[in-house]
Amino acid sequence: MNSRIxxxxxxxxxxxxxxxxxxAISGKGRVGKETKERILQYIEQNNYKPSVMAQGLARSKTxxxxxxxxxxxxxxxxxxxxxxxxxxxxxxxxxxxDILVSMIMGNDISGLKRxxxxxxxxxxxxxxxxVKDRPAEYLKKSGIPFVTIGTCDxxxxxxxxxxxxxxxxxxxxxxxxxxxxxxxxxxxSSDHVITKTRLQGFREGYLENGTNAEESLIYxxxxxxxKIASVIGEVIRSGADGLVCMDxxxxxxxxxxxxxxxxxxxxxxKLASFYNSTLLENMSPGVTSVxxxxxxxxxxxxxxxxxLIEGRKAESRKLKNYEVVLKESTK
Amino acid sequence: MNSRIxxxxxxxxxxxxxxxxxxAISGKGRVGKETKERILQYIEQNNYKPSVMAQGLARSKTxxxxxxxxxxxxxxxxxxxxxxxxxxxxxxxxxxxDILVSMIMGNDISGLKRxxxxxxxxxxxxxxxxVKDRPAEYLKKSGIPFVTIGTCDxxxxxxxxxxxxxxxxxxxxxxxxxxxxxxxxxxxSSDHVITKTRLQGFREGYLENGTNAEESLIYxxxxxxxKIASVIGEVIRSGADGLVCMDxxxxxxxxxxxxxxxxxxxxxxKLASFYNSTLLENMSPGVTSVxxxxxxxxxxxxxxxxxLIEGRKAESRKLKNYEVVLKESTK
DNA sequence: TTGTAGGCGTTATCAG
DNA sequence: CTGATAACGCCTACAA
Numbered sequence: 001m002n003s004r005i006x007x008x009x010x011x012x013x014x015x016x017x018x019x020x021x022x023x024a025i026s027g028k029g030r031v032g033k034e035t036k037e038r039i040l041q042y043i044e045q046n047n048y049k050p051s052v053m054a055q056g057l058a059r060s061k062t063x064x065x066x067x068x069x070x071x072x073x074x075x076x077x078x079x080x081x082x083x084x085x086x087x088x089x090x091x092x093x094x095x096x097x098d099i100l101v102s103m104i105m106g107n108d109i110s111g112l113k114r115x116x117x118x119x120x121x122x123x124x125x126x127x128x129x130x131v132k133d134r135p136a137e138y139l140k141k142s143g144i145p146f147v148t149i150g151t152c153d154x155x156x157x158x159x160x161x162x163x164x165x166x167x168x169x170x171x172x173x174x175x176x177x178x179x180x181x182x183x184x185x186x187x188x189s190s191d192h193v194i195t196k197t198r199l200q201g202f203r204e205g206y207l208e209n210g211t212n213a214e215e216s217l218i219y220x221x222x223x224x225x226x227k228i229a230s231v232i233g234e235v236i237r238s239g240a241d242g243l244v245c246m247d248x249x250x251x252x253x254x255x256x257x258x259x260x261x262x263x264x265x266x267x268x269x270k271l272a273s274f275y276n277s278t279l280l281e282n283m284s285p286g287v288t289s290v291x292x293x294x295x296x297x298x299x300x301x302x303x304x305x306x307x308l309i310e311g312r313k314a315e316s317r318k319l320k321n322y323e324v325v326l327k328e329s330t331k
Numbered sequence: 332m333n334s335r336i337x338x339x340x341x342x343x344x345x346x347x348x349x350x351x352x353x354x355a356i357s358g359k360g361r362v363g364k365e366t367k368e369r370i371l372q373y374i375e376q377n378n379y380k381p382s383v384m385a386q387g388l389a390r391s392k393t394x395x396x397x398x399x400x401x402x403x404x405x406x407x408x409x410x411x412x413x414x415x416x417x418x419x420x421x422x423x424x425x426x427x428x429d430i431l432v433s434m435i436m437g438n439d440i441s442g443l444k445r446x447x448x449x450x451x452x453x454x455x456x457x458x459x460x461x462v463k464d465r466p467a468e469y470l471k472k473s474g475i476p477f478v479t480i481g482t483c484d485x486x487x488x489x490x491x492x493x494x495x496x497x498x499x500x501x502x503x504x505x506x507x508x509x510x511x512x513x514x515x516x517x518x519x520s521s522d523h524v525i526t527k528t529r530l531q532g533f534r535e536g537y538l539e540n541g542t543n544a545e546e547s548l549i550y551x552x553x554x555x556x557x558k559i560a561s562v563i564g565e566v567i568r569s570g571a572d573g574l575v576c577m578d579x580x581x582x583x584x585x586x587x588x589x590x591x592x593x594x595x596x597x598x599x600x601k602l603a604s605f606y607n608s609t610l611l612e613n614m615s616p617g618v619t620s621v622x623x624x625x626x627x628x629x630x631x632x633x634x635x636x637x638x639l640i641e642g643r644k645a646e647s648r649k650l651k652n653y654e655v656v657l658k659e660s661t662k
Numbered sequence: 663t664t665g666t667a668g669g670c671g672t673t674a675t676c677a678g
Numbered sequence: 679c680t681g682a683t684a685a686c687g688c689c690t691a692c693a694a
Contacts (some may be wrong), residue, residue, distance in 0.1 A: 004450070006687060017665045022689065029690090032663055052449045053387040054687035057670050062384065064431070064451075071417055077609045082413045086402055089434040093442055098451060099432050100395070103420045111424055118383040119335070120395075120429060252613035259615050278408045279609060282583035284590050337671055348681045353673060360674095361679055385671030388686045666693075675684080 071103035087298025172205025286327030402434035418629025503536025617658030
């Protein structure tokens with residue numbers, strides 16, 4: 001009772017050939033106006049849906065796009081990826097595609113390989129770029145269309161990104177403008193391009209104001225609570241007046257640590273962060289941070305990838321998709 | 332250079348028929364031991380991968396499972412779904428499947444329909460159940476195997492869930508044991524089954540202790556900041572000594588509101604919540620809450636669905652997959 | 663404008 | 679144990 005109706009059934013029921021039916025649906029090739037309407041109507045009424053598998057076999061297309069998520073804990077705690085999905089999902093489904101999600105744990109790209117080698121997707125979105133990016137290298141070699149969220153050196157790779165450089169530059173500059181002179185910077189893995197980009201923005205913010213960032217106050221690869229604790233100690237001892245965290249998870253931990261050490265924010269130390277996510281939404285004091293529109297970003301990458309897949313030209317772009325939200329933590 | 336090698340190529344190169352090759356790979360039917368090894372080796376060396384599309388066409392299977400996410404803001408802010416994905420992803424890929432994600436915004440189930448009607452998935456996971464569950468109804472009618480995360484009335488539907496009833500009962504009981512007598516309860520949409528389940532657990536916790544929950548202290552459908560504000564006011568005025576929130580997003584907002592109203596937690600009001608997520612991780616005071624293992628839950632549903640798909644029998648089950656984590660907020 | 667036939671890469675059904 | 683051959687459902691030259 002549940003075997004779907006096929007193009008053949010439609011053809012026979014209407015006394016035409018399946019070629020005609022196929023054409024009526026796809027719009028390719030000429031079909032008599034009347035015939036066409038008859039077919040379309042029948043299809044509608046009998047709820048015929050072409051089998052994507054069969055289409056795929058014939059045209060070697062899946063109408064799936066692969067979205068690669070980092071599966072490490074650092075990333076799973078950030079709402080960023082989930083939010084991007086909303087935008088991607090909307091855009092993609094408008095064009096008739098669906099999203100195949102694959103997680104990539106550590107250095108194991110076998111999941112990515114599977115969906116690419118098995119031809120389960122027409123294109124891929126990498127949701128994060130690495131300094132030495134095996135996934136990207138692999139994709140490039142494989143020849144499948146792909147786009148990254150995030151920046152990388154290779155100009156041949158199509159990249160869509162929030163302008164993290166500008167964002168960090170602007171925030172830094174604002175903080176300096178508010179009177180802070182000695183800002184510390186806290187970031188996660190230096191393998192992630194985004195970490196480096198923000199670092200550059202940070203430096204640029206200083207340059208713009210006629211000075212240099214203090215190198216001894218820059219801490220990268222701060223990826224666990226122990227490091228955070230020791231870094232905060234150093235920051236305080238050094239007499240820094242402000243601290244910029246590269247993400248909200250980091251900032252949250254900093255706040256907690258500060259509380260337990262009776263370091264008062266913003267009195268003893270100003271604080272700023274990135275993402276302006278729900279992670280910090282209910283914290284007090286409210287944390288000044290750069291807010292991105294993840295949904296727009298998701299839409300943009302997805303759109304770009306589909307352009308690429310469908311043979312239109314697609315270019316890398318940086319989205320001016322942020323705003324600095326000032327809150328108490330820097331007052 | 333990039334056209335994949337096919338089963339035919341393998342067959343010809345080895346001077347056997349593709350039938351034999353197919354058998355060697357699938358293990359179905361008998362093949363000479365030596366022949367089989369020869370084939371397997373050749374495949375390995377020449378990196379042959381069967382085309383999933385062609386397999387799909389022949390066996391009418393996609394090796395995709397659909398995961399349906401709620402796209403509303405309430406849900407997108409909860410790390411719950413993202414975390415479940417990790418478990419699902421692991422389990423599913425071990426069995427050779429991939430995950431197709433589809434978001435469902437409000438009442439619009441067209442996305443779900445698309446992937447089912449188009450036969451893009453072999454089965455579906457519903458990550459949330461509703462009291463009047465259109466998605467579930469649709470899936471049931473469609474005949475495709477599916478499993479829900481969460482509970483529903485229909486015993487024919489295979490359901491995998493954390494034991495939210497027990498979890499809430501236990502927590503309530505513990506709180507009562509700690510001396511609280513008049514607990515208020517705050518929950519989100521009463522359309523979500525989980526809200527009702529926890530409510531029942533809450534009541535049961537009271538019964539167990541020989542009393543009844545106070546109906547006037549139960550607030551459901553608390554879905555925006557205005558309501559939260561007014562509810563907190565009422566709770567305080569009513570002289571309740573504790574507040575149980577059904578999720579961390581809610582609890583976060585409560586904390587914030589309490590702070591701005593100078594209501595001290597736990598002195599003026601004890602607080603407990605669900606999920607023990609990063610949303611509250613760095614809050615002070617730490618919030619007592621029920622912690623689930625989302626990854627395990629994800630694994631369990633995924634495993635169950637695959638059983639169902641592959642014709643093994645699969646039963647609904649409740650996972651005793653929680654623990655109550657006591658923190659300062661209830662001291 | 664419409665139809666025929668072959669192909670996409672596998673699996674499954676029969677024979678040998 | 680192995681091999682033709684026919685599905686699977688759709689697309690697309692090439693004919694008519």
